[in-house]
Amino acid sequence: MRLSCMRLLPFCLIVSLTSLCVAQERPRISQELQASDSPKPAEGKKKAxxxxxxxxxxxxxxxxxxxxxxxxxxxxxxxxxxxxxxxxxxxxxxxxxxxxxxxxxxxxxxxxxxxxxxxxxxxxxxxxxxxxxxxxxxxxxxxxxxxxxxxxxxxxxxxxxxxxxxxxxxxxxxxxxxxxxxxxxxxSTPQFFASNPAELKDDFGGKMTKGLRVLRDEEEHGFTLVNSLSEEQLTQAMLPGDTPTEIRAAGTPQPPTDEARGIAASDLSTEQQATLKKLMQAYTSKMKPLVSQRRWKLINDAGFDKVKFAWSGAKQAGREHYYIVQGPTFLIEFVNYQADAAGNPANHIHCVWRDMQGDFDLPIAAN
Structure with a gap:
């Protein structure tokens, strides 16, 4: 009997180790699902x-x-x-x-x-x-x-x-x-990030190194998009009047409800639409994946083609500029107008993402 047990011991060990590996593997698989950018509807509750x-x-x-x-x-x-x-x-x-x-x-x-x-x-x-x-x-x-x-x-x-x-x-x-x-x-709104200086012109020690741009993508994707527009497209995208000095409705419980202005995504080329999406992702990617995915679902359900992009001011760094990206469900505003604390012109960014259905989980009509 002892001999039989001894012969079976390797098999028992294999079975035990296999079970242990499976038990250890499950959390890893779960983590991979949690990190997925495109969850199935049934996974939403688990992820939340x-x-x-x-x-x-x-x-x-x-x-x-x-x-x-x-x-x-x-x-x-x-x-x-x-x-x-x-x-x-x-x-x-x-x-x-x-x-x-x-x-x-x-x-x-x-x-x-x-x-x-x-x-x-x-x-x-x-x-x-x-x-x-x-x-x-x-x-x-x-x-x-x-x-x-x-x-x-x-x-x-x-x-x-x-x-x-x-x-x-x-x-x-x-x-x-x-x-x-x-x-x-x-x-998850209002979602506001800003940077002064927008670009560090000197080293200040530690991670505060010369050239650091906290909101680089929010600015650069905007420049890329506006500079890709044809003259005809620019007539639709450029805002009239002086360059705004600040985002609208700063500190108010709800976003401005002005009608969207600028050039519609439907009037952009495929490449320009891809740049517009990168610009929007610079804002959505600061949130957790489920929040970002929910924003994009609302955008796509309402119609990405309805999203509009508007620009004011210079099309290169160092001079005042401003843009809006707005769709039926959201509003992005970006402004780089002020000088930084050292006096470098247009080196002070404010940018915000707001919910056109209502910030703070409150319908706009409630305010």
Whole structure:
């Protein structure tokens, strides 16, 4: 009997190892599905539940004391939920990084990482670090205002699997706003990123190297598209009047409802349409894949041919320029008008993605 068992031992080991490999393989396959850019409809729920925002938000809040929670947590129905802006302020809603301990900061940054894509996280954290560059360029006078830890985290309501709640991460040149149903992001606008300087003209130490352009794609794809237009196409694309100095409806709860202007995607060549899509992807790719995919589904369902592109100002860097990309479901605005803190002209970008069906998961008619 012992001999039989010994003979069977290799077989048993093979079976056990095979079972172990299969068990270990399943998570890898699941991760590959979660990373897919084109999920099947049946996978949507699984992917939404894979987002750890509820978990990391609870963990962040658990690190806070009572006074800190009083700043970091507001009612979902609070008017402050729809009060957003990107300008420097003495104080904002929420709890800033500068009032957190190291463990709390780490937990807060996990919330940011869970809310956006890796690209979005990299851009957001680089924008935060640009505050140190501004401090150096502006001198002692900007010491209090320019602080890479002056970014505020606010949770609206209670993060829970079945609950509707909100999240805001905001400071100078960054405003990220989310409405969630459990772990599922149901709205992610306004989505605002900005950069001053738009391009670093000198080295400032660390990752702040000469030539750094946080919003390079948002600008370069715009230049590529406008410079590819024929004279006839330009007559449709160019906006009349002076170049706008700022995006419209900055800080308001809902986007401007003006009719879309410019040249329609249907009047662009195949190559130009591809460039337009790259330009739009520079904005959608800052969000999690499911959010990006949902935006593109809405765009395509409403008709990509209806998307319009409009331009104002110079068609090369170093001079003021502005563009709009607008479709039935979304609005992009980009402006590079102001000089940077060192005085270099048109080296200060503001850009935003807004929901033409309503920001903050609120119908436009409700505001």
């Amino acid at each position: 539940n894979a987002n750890p925002l509820v978990k990391v938000s609870k963990e962040f809040l658990a690190t806070l004391d009572e006074d800190q929670r009083g700043k970091a947590v507001l009612e979902f129905g609070s008017e402050k939920r729809v009060a957003w802006h990107f300008i420097p302020m003495a104080t904002r809603k929420g709890l800033p990084l500068m009032e957190m301990q190291a463990e709390q900061k780490e937990a807060a940054m996990k919330v940011l990482r869970a809310a956006v894509s890796q690209l979005g996280y990299n851009k957001a954290t680089t924008i935060m670090q640009l505050e140190s560059v501004l401090r150096k360029l502006e001198g002692p006078g900007g010491a209090n205002e320019r602080n890479p830890e002056k970014y505020y985290f606010t949770v609206f309501g209670s993060p829970a699997q079945q609950a509707k709640w909100g999240l805001s991460i905001e400071g100078h040149h960054l405003s990220l706003n989310f409405v969630l149903q459990g772990n599922r992001i149901v709205d």
